[in-house]
Amino acid sequence: MAVKGLGKPDQVYDGSKIRVGIIHARWNKVIIDALVKGAIERMTSLGVSEKNIVIETVPGSYELPWGTKRFVDRQAKLGEPLDVVIPIGVLIKGSTMHFEYISDSATHALMNMQEKVEMPVIFGLLTCMTEEQALARAGIDDAHSMHNHGEDWGAAAVEMAVKFGK
Numbered sequence: 001m002a003v004k005g006l007g008k009p010d011q012v013y014d015g016s017k018i019r020v021g022i023i024h025a026r027w028n029k030v031i032i033d034a035l036v037k038g039a040i041e042r043m044t045s046l047g048v049s050e051k052n053i054v055i056e057t058v059p060g061s062y063e064l065p066w067g068t069k070r071f072v073d074r075q076a077k078l079g080e081p082l083d084v085v086i087p088i089g090v091l092i093k094g095s096t097m098h099f100e101y102i103s104d105s106a107t108h109a110l111m112n113m114q115e116k117v118e119m120p121v122i123f124g125l126l127t128c129m130t131e132e133q134a135l136a137r138a139g140i141d142d143a144h145s146m147h148n149h150g151e152d153w154g155a156a157a158v159e160m161a162v163k164f165g166k
């Protein structure tokens, strides 16, 4: 019996009235692109209009917290406020402690960012020990052993914006 993972949603949420921001790092592009695509596909399948999905990028995952804050502020100033934001990054362990420090600090910063931007900030940071783990979680490993986690993040974004939006 499959125990781990996201269960079936308690209901299908209508995303037709929300605007979503995706801000993604540019490290590990092949994996990032698959995750972003999965999030967009799931959100559009839940009624979010493509014109209401705004995409921005930052160099790496370390820049996601500050980039998220400024992205949200900018969209509000433009008169196109976001209802939810999905920061997406892929961290893969190397031979130093860089991975640990960025993973931990970016995770805490993104969690706390919700209070600052007063909207849901979906946790789209993959923190993987190997490239194979990252490929599997983006649904692009040879065995297609796992589903694309970007789809889960898209579904969470719609649910959180609809249920707990302003």
Ligand SMILES: O=Nc1c(NC[C@H](O)[C@H](O)[C@H](O)CO)[nH]c(=O)[nH]c1=O
Residues within 6 Å of the ligand: 025, 026, 027, 028, 059, 060, 061, 062, 063, 089, 090, 091, 092, 093, 098, 099, 102
């Ligand atoms: O080192 N590995 C990674 C990484 N490093 C760059 C860092 O996020 C930042 O952009 C620079 O330190 C400049 O501030 N950024 C990632 O998204 N994934 C990684 O796997």
